[in-house]
Amino acid sequence: MLYAADLACLKGDRLLFRGLSLQVAPGAMLRVAGPNGFGKTSLLRILCGLAHPEAGEIRWNGRPIASDRESFHRTLLYLGHAPALNDLLTPLENLRFTCAAAGDEVDEDACVDALVRIGLADQLDLPARVLSQGQRRRVGLARLFLGIGRSLWVLDEPFTALDAAAVADLATTLSDHCAAGGLVILTTHQDAPFAAPPTVLDLSKVAA
Numbered sequence: 001m002l003y004a005a006d007l008a009c010l011k012g013d014r015l016l017f018r019g020l021s022l023q024v025a026p027g028a029m030l031r032v033a034g035p036n037g038f039g040k041t042s043l044l045r046i047l048c049g050l051a052h053p054e055a056g057e058i059r060w061n062g063r064p065i066a067s068d069r070e071s072f073h074r075t076l077l078y079l080g081h082a083p084a085l086n087d088l089l090t091p092l093e094n095l096r097f098t099c100a101a102a103g104d105e106v107d108e109d110a111c112v113d114a115l116v117r118i119g120l121a122d123q124l125d126l127p128a129r130v131l132s133q134g135q136r137r138r139v140g141l142a143r144l145f146l147g148i149g150r151s152l153w154v155l156d157e158p159f160t161a162l163d164a165a166a167v168a169d170l171a172t173t174l175s176d177h178c179a180a181g182g183l184v185i186l187t188t189h190q191d192a193p194f195a196a197p198p199t200v201l202d203l204s205k206v207a208a
Ligand SMILES: Nc1ncnc2c1ncn2[C@@H]1O[C@H](COP(=O)(O)OP(=O)(O)OP(=O)(O)O)[C@@H](O)[C@H]1O
Pocket: 011, 012, 013, 014, 016, 034, 035, 036, 037, 038, 039, 040, 041, 042, 043
């Protein structure tokens, strides 16, 4: 269970939101919505412990995330809105590097399978710099297909630049993760065919 109470976020001299509370239970999906610049990315980063809120607290399974950051981060899979790729490495090398850096033990065959599943079978050996935006996005998303046992998925605009088939496959993967007891928090500006509609938190309706 992820629980946040009374969060406030200040950027420069602008208060993006205050008094924001939420909870996400195992099996649930939360979609953070709102116009550009309303603080969706800022909220996701705060929920992941990657940025500090101006006020408020976040608890994971009852414990403040700051009290045991390491174990919280072992349960978390965060994908930011821009894929963090090394342009000189192939998709396979990038995926293996990301997993190793995160401490996930994944063998090469599993990485190849994940990249093929996400539609990069023909790009496995190309340097990332030649990939299209949608293909770059897919390299990061391939981690979701690795079954690395992280229960909390926090995904910033995961559907951006994906074609319709990839959107459908990703929506199914996220729904399946929830059906298996995982938690998903995401932002998206587009509709996706989830098995069940996510709970929506609209930041344009939160006090600032
Ligand atoms: N140092 C700063 N001073 C003032 N405003 C800032 C500062 N840093 C960020 N901001 C503003 O804070 C807001 C944070 O945006 P954030 O990326 O969280 O929004 P978002 O809802 O994810 O937007 P998008 O839909 O475009 O991705 C933006 O309006 C940005 O201009």
